[in-house]
Amino acid sequence: MDKYLTFDCYGTLLNEDILYKKVEQIGNEIGVDGKQALKKFIEYREDPSNVHPYVDYDLFTRNNLINLDYQFNLNHKFEEYYVDILEAHRNLKPFPEVISTLKEFLEMDYKLIIMSNSAWSLMKNNSDALKVPFDVWTAEDVHAHKPDLHFFKAVQEHYNFTQKNHIHIAQGYDYDIVPCEQMEWKSIWVNRFQEKPYGSARPTYEVTKLDEILPILK
Numbered sequence: 001m002d003k004y005l006t007f008d009c010y011g012t013l014l015n016e017d018i019l020y021k022k023v024e025q026i027g028n029e030i031g032v033d034g035k036q037a038l039k040k041f042i043e044y045r046e047d048p049s050n051v052h053p054y055v056d057y058d059l060f061t062r063n064n065l066i067n068l069d070y071q072f073n074l075n076h077k078f079e080e081y082y083v084d085i086l087e088a089h090r091n092l093k094p095f096p097e098v099i100s101t102l103k104e105f106l107e108m109d110y111k112l113i114i115m116s117n118s119a120w121s122l123m124k125n126n127s128d129a130l131k132v133p134f135d136v137w138t139a140e141d142v143h144a145h146k147p148d149l150h151f152f153k154a155v156q157e158h159y160n161f162t163q164k165n166h167i168h169i170a171q172g173y174d175y176d177i178v179p180c181e182q183m184e185w186k187s188i189w190v191n192r193f194q195e196k197p198y199g200s201a202r203p204t205y206e207v208t209k210l211d212e213i214l215p216i217l218k
Contacts, residue, residue, distance in 0.1 A: 004159055005105055007134075008146075008170035009116040012190050013102075013210070014092040014126060022088040027068075030077045037078070040071050046174075051145040057119040057138070061085060090125040095192075097211040102132045104214055113137065115155055115168075117145045117175070146172070147179040156183065167204070169213065177203050188213055 010016050020038055027037030044050055044064045051060055065085065068078040105112060113135040116123060123138050137155055144150040159166070167186045170176030173195065180187035181201040189203035190210060205216050 001165055002159075003108075003110045004113060004161060004166040005110045006113045006115050006155065006166065006168045008172055008176050009114050009118065009123075009126060010092070011171040011192070012169065013094055013098050013114075013130060015095050016092060018092055019085070019088045022085060026078065026081045026084070030072075030074065032072045032074075037068055037072070040068060044068075048145065048147065051117075051139075054139075054143045054145070056140055057117060057145075058086060058121055061089070086122065089122050092126055092129065094130055095210065097209050099131050101211045101214065102130060105217070106132060108217060110217075111135070113155065113159070115146065115151065146175045149179055149182060152179055152183050152185070156185075161185070167217075169210075173198055173201075177201055188216065 007013055020042075023041045024034035024038045027034035041064055044067050050063065055063070062079065062082050065078040065082055068074075069076060072078075102112065112132065114123075114127065115137050116126075116139070118126065118138045119140045120138060123136055127134055127136050137151075139145045139151065142151050142154045144154075146152070155161075163184070163186060167188060168176065168180050169188045169190060170180075171190045171192055173189065177187055177189050177197075178199060178201040180203070187203040188205045188207060190213075191206055191208055194208060205213075207213055207216075
């Protein structure tokens, strides 16, 4: 029987600190409060209404920067850094335990699949940074961003996931754990920041780092 592990990418496998520090740095260079700029940048990213109707992730990122200009009453200041922000996104690095753990998953005969609210213009570099083979599904492939169930249903139908052959692994509660419960998927919440659940949905398992999953699967 084939065995599958699906993963969220950003925050689960790849550390987004490089991107966040870049946004904060740009804010300070422009002359606004960099920490406030980063806060507003993250808030925009986490609002699902900003990707309905569907927009590609790179355009979504540009819209985020345009929104920052609006929020701070600026004229194309943040937007001028659009290319720099995308480059920072391409250069994200894995968390320290990630690559060795992914290799152990492969040794356990799991097929690894990324499900990411990303675009192929970014994802090639991001998946290469993980050093192991993945099937990669992006929002661009299905024209939907998580937590839209269309994304989850498309991947499930492609691989014929069941309760016995598949587990979803993610850091995002709203974007992954909640829809996993709606899909009746087994899930592992990689709760790196030890957050409290925002709603009633609960993962099948909860860990704080990726390598803590290994005993669960053995």
